[in-house]
Amino acid sequence: MKLNIAVLPGDGIGPEVTKQAKKVLEAVAHQFNHTFIFKEALVGAVAIDKTGEPFPQETMDLCLKTDAVLFGAIGDPKYDNDPSAKVRPEQGLLKMRKDLGLFTNIRPVKAFEQLLDKSPLKKEIIKGADLTIYRELTGGIYFGEKKISKDGKTASDLGEYSAYEIERIAHAAFKAAQVRRKKLTLVDKANVLESSRLWRKVVTEIAKEYKDVELHYLFVDNAAMQMILNPTQFDVILTDNLFGDIISDEASVIGGSIGLLASASIGEKHAVFEPIHGSYPQATGKGIANPIASILSAAMLLEHFGLNEEAAVIHKAVDKSLELKISTPDILPDSKITTSKVGDFIADYIHYPE
Amino acid sequence: MKLNIAVLPGDGIGPEVTKQAKKVLEAVAHQFNHTFIFKEALVGAVAIDKTGEPFPQETMDLCLKTDAVLFGAIGDPKYDNDPSAKVRPEQGLLKMRKDLGLFTNIRPVKAFEQLLDKSPLKKEIIKGADLTIYRELTGGIYFGEKKISKDGKTASDLGEYSAYEIERIAHAAFKAAQVRRKKLTLVDKANVLESSRLWRKVVTEIAKEYKDVELHYLFVDNAAMQMILNPTQFDVILTDNLFGDIISDEASVIGGSIGLLASASIGEKHAVFEPIHGSYPQATGKGIANPIASILSAAMLLEHFGLNEEAAVIHKAVDKSLELKISTPDILPDSKITTSKVGDFIADYIHYPE
Ligand SMILES: [Mg+2]
Ligand SMILES: [Mg+2]
Structure with a gap:
């Protein structure tokens, strides 16, 4: 080639x-x-x-x-x-x-066998962890309309997603799961946010095209806990721009070796x-x-x-x-x-x- | 009494x-x-x-x-x-x-000396951790305007804060820091979000009334890492509703004893x-x-x-x-x-x- x-x-x-x-x-x-x-x-x-x-x-x-x-x-x-x-x-x-x-930002996190002692987490927690995070990188609240009132006393950011923006990264994440351990976890806050409910609807629909992949849902606050309690449960994580920023940075330290972590933006x-x-x-x-x-x-x-x-x-x-x-x-x-x-x-x- | x-x-x-x-x-x-x-x-x-x-x-x-x-x-x-x-x-x-x-939601997290072995984190990381999180509980994106387009293809949530909403919880957090270790860390995403910049402006102003308290700023993605790498650095954390939800749940598992964690909503x-x-x-x-x-x-x-x-x-x-x-x-x-x-x-x- x-x-x-x-x-x-x-x-x-x-x-x-x-x-x-x-x-x-x-x-x-x-x-x-x-x-x-x-x-x-x-x-x-x-x-x-x-x-x-x-x-x-x-x-x-x-x-x-x-x-x-x-x-x-x-x-x-x-x-x-x-x-x-x-x-x-x-x-x-x-x-x-x-x-x-x-x-699409892709961040794999792997616990290298030779470096298990380096992790801030206990060896038995991190051993075998091998996950990859698909974070949407050009939409959501980081790019939504920003406002500040004239008197400077009220400020806002709009967190918006279209089905199209969700679909294109979702396909990439499902395809990645197919050649990995065939598990995809959608991280959102669908119990509270309208945009998260759209993510859930779109991703659930797309999942029908990838019947060999198991789809799981996890609220972002719970995901932040699970990343510490049991990181080996994850295979592919799919999430929006803001949640992906937080969760992928959190995940980056569990392996204890930030000098070994690669990424792709596609x-x-x-x-x-x-x-x-x-x-x-x-x-x-x-x-x-x-x-x-x-x-x-x-x-x-x-x-x-x-x-x-x-x-x-x-x-x-x-x-x-x-x-x-x-x-x-x-x-x-x-x-x-x-x-x-x-x-x-x-x-x-x-x-x-x- | x-x-x-x-x-x-x-x-x-x-x-x-x-x-x-x-x-x-x-x-x-x-x-x-x-x-x-x-x-x-x-x-x-x-x-x-x-x-x-x-x-x-x-x-x-x-x-x-x-x-x-x-x-x-x-x-x-x-x-x-x-x-x-x-x-x-x-x-x-x-x-x-x-x-x-x-x-105001208050969530103290303490690493109990007798339970250090219970943590998913290593003993030396968690030992001495004693922090408390002040999370704003009735504002921000969880309560902002929610929209879904007629065709169901676009959804949004508005993350909005007023100076007043920030001031009242900030005073409570500074007062708590005064009777603790006199350090307050504001967790936000001020490099990206307009509402975070308002938090930073208001809290920086209020800090002048609490000269004995040291004010630190930390982006939320970095905070998610620091909570694992070095939780003992924190005393009082002040943050908004969404970031507080994620960070306080993350923090709740580092002590390894969720059955011991109390909270107050004020x-x-x-x-x-x-x-x-x-x-x-x-x-x-x-x-x-x-x-x-x-x-x-x-x-x-x-x-x-x-x-x-x-x-x-x-x-x-x-x-x-x-x-x-x-x-x-x-x-x-x-x-x-x-x-x-x-x-x-x-x-x-x-x-x-x-
Ligand atoms: Mg980041
Ligand atoms: Mg929660």
């Missing part, structure tokens, strides 16, 4: 980790006879510094004409600490999501793959950043194009690196193994499996 | 646990020379069975003319499993909150005190229900009227019962100690401390 991949390294540790993901994709291309063509572009603070824009037109053009985007991270303290800054790196991310129409025509960790400016250039989240984002990219065998090879190599403790200090204190050494090991393992 | 207390035992284990709370309040009255006058009334399924209404006028009248309400629990499977039921026990709770104007003139656990029908009449949440709700009632020394005595007696393992089987498997034996021990300890 031939794939054109835009690489947007961004700020902080973004470039270091993305470089390892690219290295791993090159190993996959070599082993499986694919052609991956990488083109780099600017985003975030580094883009503001060079062009004045966090998501320049040139970057947008590249993203529009490539098959997928491999994204690093954005954010720089010099903008965070300057309240007068008119342009902020984060705007680049929001603009990209909007312009590329990325309405639209009709475009798709972006990125680690969930940020630009982590304090670690920049020290070789201590964990590249695994970025590498697993590359695996999600391959899965998106049906290259499941290739993705599985990356997962196997990552597991092996953890097993052999070829790890950065975030998960192995006092480790002297650098970001690029982890990338080298994983790429080498793909080239020459045992 | 003379207090008129309405007792609404409700359904399931409600009557059993409320009886113990009353027993403990009677012990306090005796020891401290107070006069507590108890009057019982119907609520929930038992009220529907006898009057056709989940919150009959007679119960309402009693609540309106008493100083405080001691509430048990409501809910009965015979209504849950009957989709054609026009009247439901839960409506009694909502009607009561609304009619009594209970706009308005300008009225106040209701109740365990957070439900009616737990399967346990009804077996003597296995844990009465501590109800007993600690009685302690919150006393604190509400400034009877802090009296409340402290209840807390001490509860701690002693846990220490001596005078506990029901939910926290001490194989225990043969009944609901009323736990109540007896706590009441006796108040009468005759060591």
Whole structure:
């Protein structure tokens, strides 16, 4: 397969980790006879510094004409600490999501066997957890009409959804469940919210097309409890923008290894793959950043194009690196193994499996 | 002090646990020379069975003319499993909150030293956690305008707050922080929501009147993570209705002992005190229900009227019962100690401390 991949390294540790993901994709291309063509572009603070824009037109053009985007991270303290800054790196991310129409955010959470001790939860609670969250990313109350009264004493946000917005992500989530453990949990607040009742109606209807998938309903407050009490009960979680924001961030910490979590944001025509960790400016250039989240984002990219065998090879190599403790200090204190050494090991393992 | 207390035992284990709370309040009255006058009334399924209404006028009248309400629990499977039921026990709770104007919900969460092993979180994470959540209870998106389009294809909910609604609960939360560890964390989503920005503006302004309290801001998605990663960082959390629903339920499971969690719902003139656990029908009449949440709700009632020394005595007696393992089987498997034996021990300890 031939794939054109835009690489947007961004700020902080973004470039270091993305470089390892690219290295791993090159190993996959070599082993499986694919052609991956990488083109780099600017985003975030580094883009503001060079062009004045966090998501320049040139970057947008590249993203529009490539098959997928491999994204690093954005954010720089010099903008965070300057309240007068008119342009902020984060705007680049929001603009990209909007312009590329990325309405589905996918966040897998897995308890890595080798890292069970890292979790704030007890080993026996987290062991075996393997879930993925489908969060609607371009609708709901985050994008609804905002009002503030003239006297500034009343403010409101409108949480609105259309059946169409729900349908398109629901199909994606059911399809994901079909190739996983065939369980889908819709998280909403249908006992109170009208928009949640629409979610429930639409998703219940669509479920008829996926008879092999078991559909469950869970109120969001209960979901926030169940994520802690019994995360292994979940397979695919489907939810709206606001609830997805809260539940996916909650879920991200139960595994105890935020440096290992990948994500995908997918639209009709475009798709972006990125680690969930940020630009982590304090670690920049020290070789201590964990590249695994970025590498697993590359695996999600391959899965998106049906290259499941290739993705599985990356997962196997990552597991092996953890097993052999070829790890950065975030998960192995006092480790002297650098970001690029982890990338080298994983790429080498793909080239020459045992 | 003379207090008129309405007792609404409700359904399931409600009557059993409320009886113990009353027993403990009677012990306090005796020891401290107070006069507590108890009057019982119907609520929930038992009220529907006898009057056709989940919150009959007679119960309402009693609540309106008493100083405080001691509430048990409501809910009965015979209504849950009957989709054609026009009247439901839960409506009694909502009607009561609304009619009594209970706009502040208070949910303390404490990691009991004797029960640290019960938590799904690791001991070292939960040890020392002692926080209380102030959730706005009668505003926001749960009560905002709901719309569904004629074709049923679009649905919306309006999340609205006025400065007045925020001010009244903010003062209560700051006052609570003053007599605790003097830290208040406002949980919102001010980077996205207009109503959250109003919360932030109003609370920041009110903070000037409470200079001894440190004010922190936390986005709700980050709060959902921090509650797991480091719950001991929190003292008082202040938040809106929706975020409070999610965060307080999440927080309720970190202590590992839902049978011990009390709550208060407070308005300008009225106040209701109740365990957070439900009616737990399967346990009804077996003597296995844990009465501590109800007993600690009685302690919150006393604190509400400034009877802090009296409340402290209840807390001490509860701690002693846990220490001596005078506990029901939910926290001490194989225990043969009944609901009323736990109540007896706590009441006796108040009468005759060591
Ligand atoms: Mg988030
Ligand atoms: Mg709740």
